[in-house]
Amino acid sequence: MPAQHFSPWIKDYAKQAALNNERRLVVLSGSESWALSLLLSLDTVSAVVSGNAKRELPSSAPHSTCLIYGDSRVLTANVKQKRYRDKLGSESDVIVFIDSQFTIDAFAALSGTLRAGGIFFLVLPSLAEKCQQSLFFKRFLSLIEAMPSHTIITEASAKLPPPSMTIHLHKPEYEPMQGKYPLGCITSEQYHAVQAIVKVVTGHRKRPLVLTADRGRGKSSALALACVQLLQTHEHHVFSIIITAPDIQALAVFFRQLSDSLPNAEQRGNTFTLGKARLDFIAVEQLLKQPVKVNLLLVDEAAAIPVYLLEQLLNSYHRMVFSSTVHGYEGAGRGFTLKFQQSLTRLCPQWLSLHINQPIRWRVNDPLEQLVFDSCLLNAELPILAAQVPINSDNNATENTDFLAATVFKVISAEQLITDEALLQQVFAVLVTAHYQTKPSDLKLLLDNPQVQLACLFSKNNKQVDVLAVALLMNEGTGYGVDDTDVKAIKNSQRRLRNHFLPQSLFSHCGFEQAFDYRYLRIMRIAVHPQIQQRGIGAYFLEKVQQLATHQGADFVGSSFGVNEQLLSFWFKAGFTMVRIGFTKDKASGEHSALVINGKNFRARQKQQQLKQDFYRSFDYLLLDEYKTLTSTLVYLLLTKNAKEFLTELTIADIESVHAYAQGQRLYSSCAYSLYLWCKHDLLTHDKHNSTDVIQHSLVLIARLIQKHDIDTVCHFYGLTGKKALNQHLKNYISLRLDTVNGGTKAS
Template identity: 35%
Template sequence: MTSTLDSLSTRALQSLQVELRHAGERRLVLIEGDRNAALNWLAAELPFLSADRGLWVSTKADSPLPALHVATPAQARIWLGRELDLLVWDGFSGNPPDGLAALAGTLAAGGLWFWLMPPLTQWGTFSDPDYARTGLDQAIEHPFAERLAKILSDAPDVIRLKMSEYVSAGERSVTSADERASATINSELSRVRDELSRRRPATVFCVDGGPEQDQLVQALVRFGLGRRRRPLVITADRGRGKSAALGLAAAELLLRGRQRVLLTAPSAEQVATVMAHARERLGAQLQSQSATQLTIVSGASLTFLLPQQMLADKPAAEVVMVDEAAAIAAPLLQRILLGWPRVAFATTVHGYEGAGRGFAVRFRKQLDQHTPHWQERTLSQPVRWAASDPLEPLVFRLFMLAATSQGDTQQLAPDPLPVLEVERWQPAQATENDLAEAFGLLVNAHYRTTPADLRQWLDDPAAVSWRARMNGRTVGLLWAQGEGEFSAPLAQQVSLGLRRLRGHLLAQSLALHAGLPQAAQQRSLRITRIAVAAPQRRRGIGQCLIAAAQAYATAEGFDYIGSSFGGTPALLAFWQRQGLQPVRLGFSQEASSGEYPLQAVRGLSAAGERLVQDLQQRLGRHWLVLAGRQWVQCQPELMAGVMRSLPAGPQPDAEDTRDLQHFAIGHRGFELTLPALQILSRCAGAADWLTALQPAQCALWCRSVVQGRSWAELQRENLCSGQRDAEQQLRLMVADWLEPG
């Protein structure tokens, strides 16, 4: 390998890295072909590049340079918030789209991303090791990978090295192959260097936040020293310097007298940049430091805590800063918002860690409700690289990080409405513009839609989609996939928890949690996503899309159609209007939405209808037992909505009725009457009666009778002033129920 140590390619790579750093740009070096040849070439070239902040994504044993940090493809996300000069991604170990999109954004100016892959012409049939994780290893074709290959083949700023040309059957030695590689790489890099020279900026690029970042730091300091309950929300594309601004502002607040600033994020690694900038700003005032805490000579400190730890410990602090907020569960964000006097939230607008646009839309409702004087700031100018950098727009195009839907902004005249067209649609065959518009609609409609979802949508052979269009614009989408059809023995194993197949989310969940193997034996169609552009909602577009899916499922012989979604009263009502009934409520709140997952289905065949009846009967029998143990945080309106759809339980008998009468007139206590009250909650007509009550009355009943919450908790929710008040309200409600007529 010594033939390459002083090769022209080595000098060209060194020179390229220097020139890229001066220009503030980065490059993708796509190494196509033989993996061993690529590793040999990298082992010879990488020692001469700046690799102190370098990462090898694959197995440690195969690292071409021992000095590189190591991560598996599945661990890529933990590097968010850090900066790299060198990224070497072994595509032969797997290519999860979210990880690729995330790590590409960690490269700083002058950074090089080496990507080892088969030749572009083979990407569509390449058996990516990551496919097995999502069931895509069963797919014959991979349109997502083919699309990536086409984009890369047309991208002029991608440096392509074809190892298959260097190691051929006719080569006499590895050395001659290396020499050919050196000549080719030199030619390719010279082309890039010449292009850089032609448009070399007048000044050398330097990492400087500029006036926009300075203004944000000032705003953060004013916020941190200002009035309580005026949270600050910061949104920006990645590389815009929001983490640096948080660090500079945190340090400034300590220097100006704040005693404790708390910092939180999904992981400590993700705030390395924040801590580094705070450390630099504090300078000589810094008394002690660690990766998670900085303390100055006055005793004031900046401390990092994981969200769960911070909420459990409840340490006092004047200011809390939340970085990468879109990647933190919504319920945790709300508790942080309400738990400290001054909270700043920062998140990226696009992407792989939770679709910051969805975060902004959903979290805005919480902010409006609890802290109406909240403020918002954005950063638009990149600071980690120059505006001329070609890698960021390439990554955004590859993974559709900036996909938008014009249907979300296009208002339609109310009368007459344009004709709605609903059609079966193949996203894998769509033009790039149509696909971007459609995917943008999914991103805006769903809290977490990432590049991994795009790959699943395009590649899954069980996927089927419909598109709604008005005036030539996509205004609605429905993405579904076939599930089930397990053999009887396999379905039985799934129901017992002995087997779990990839995919088949709804079919397997119902078989396991309800204990009904026929849910996995039957053929089902699960609606994975449904999205309607915001200006066109409440026009029946979603209903038309679901009707099209149901007609297809019936014609194709599916037994039932269903969906799994974060349960809210509005969503439950929507699905019920489409004929789907709730059959399962999950035990754990979803990390993305903070809501309990709710599954609703509709039988299409006789067997499917019997299954739905069995599922609802089983949920109804278990409802009161589980409500007080598993769903204590569930919204009362949702609890009442689900109960309204379940088969009624037994009516109160004579003894129960006597207890209720005595409770109503104040002669019997709540605890002694609770069994009768619970029976009343599930009897025929009770759910309709509950939902007809005032919202506060319905909430009080569900919280106390159904969910078993304490009087203190009800008082904190402003549902009563104490036990006596709560019992009096409940007595009046029971009296209303017992009133004849």
């Protein structure tokens, strides 16, 4: 197909897209050289190729007209493969996607930068071959073919489709006129959002606003426009706004809008000052570590921040706006909406919610947005369960048992999912609620990775079959394509294997030299439908997954997750053992990663015990540095799962020192080591019958004796007036425990 035929065709095609205020996809199926010959007929592409082929566009470039992504040797990319998210604040007229791996996360994210009237070119080899290799792509292609606004052109085709045959003019649902609404807002929904944000400052305290929208709805601009109004109103008064987000790069649109709308403000880094009023960016962790006085706190992309951190912000600040993409390219919006709403209702019953539906940057039902949402299941709605579920498993044990007996556990193949769209959507909707970092690539992994299994728990006592719980599982270790050469390369830090997280982590971090001689079933995700959580269904489902692992001959079942008290309690109750905690916090979750395992045969259980001992051997030492930010509650939970045989034995002199301190006969410092040893033994005597008060008081000992926090920190955190009050608290608790446990004569 000559380029001179393609050029007028694509210009007409793009013109019609602009008239429709929409974005479109053109698939070029053939050789890269053929595709390049067509693409170079576009001025926007040829300008980049001739002028910028050997340099990458800066992420701050305000209006890049052409983005090129991929690993092609023919057409050099100007977007780094691992930094495509940096472009989310920019806009483009043309995108060329020529990636042999078809990185769907990058495809989805970059599509959000395309302006109305823009064309997204997807360059691929043989479509038939791609469909044979990938069930995900087979489904993706079928969706493209079902949307007449998109076009597929093959190298073998002699003719181009007439543009008139692919055009379906849509009457715009609104006219995006700058200044049509007050404050520079473009739609009425955006204007109402700005008003609602401003009202948080003037209204009642403890009534946070939750602002949600899909990408392209003007949500970040609404935050900025509200800040402009507030800064101008309070220019002559001391007034402070703070904005935070999982990453400063998520605020590119916000800061650009703020800068454009407030040219008279002084800007230094991430601080804007207008008279006596100012706006600052402060990271979430810093806001919690050192609370500041502020008139308004904005939390953007809140879905990417763990709920427990959002709860801490709620407890520390009284005028807040939480803003987030609910099911856009960041994923996890559904989980944020469901779980955080429960926290808000508990902590701030009069909280307010506002959702922006109408897109600003393109028309309603934009073809490219619809393709991304449908192909990546970003719009999969969580269904309401028809099954009759028990209200409370503790008070209705029989009812709960009957309900669990009326469920069906099944392993569902990718082939079954691809032929049952309704089931696929149910499964993915439940998975999304469980994890705040769900990505489009998770769906591709589910459909395409041969090592992945999907386990589901279904209801069976109603006409409509409901998905109650879902587990995404990965087979790892021996028997799954790892040889001695791979292991040697890992040992020499020359490579990391995909799809072998558990044995690789045990080998590299825990010194388990024979890790790749075992088989593992890794639980990547496990999720229970939010409607029936906290009723024992998760524990029942996890037991079924472990039975599956045993049946399939796995040596270990394991998982890795951001560690917090609630999750860790769940895994401990199921018989899993902690064998590693990561040394650094995850940037997205703010949590250390935990690795837990459960041996399924005698040989594996022996190794599990050894790995457990190795973990606890160094745990106290690491608490003073790498683990110093762990909460005392989490440390308590970990130490109560230690084993007595791993502890240093208490001598008669140690016990006498503990008694002497409790009776006020000796100073704390002279007894500190004996108290430390005694405390660790005492924690092993704690059980489920211990009162909340006993546990709470023991946290003070853990913070002071084991975590070695200074006196001021411990007193501040536990509401004690000073050193004397802390000392008395320690004595009272130790005396209580000495009287409780074996009359105080023995350690355990």
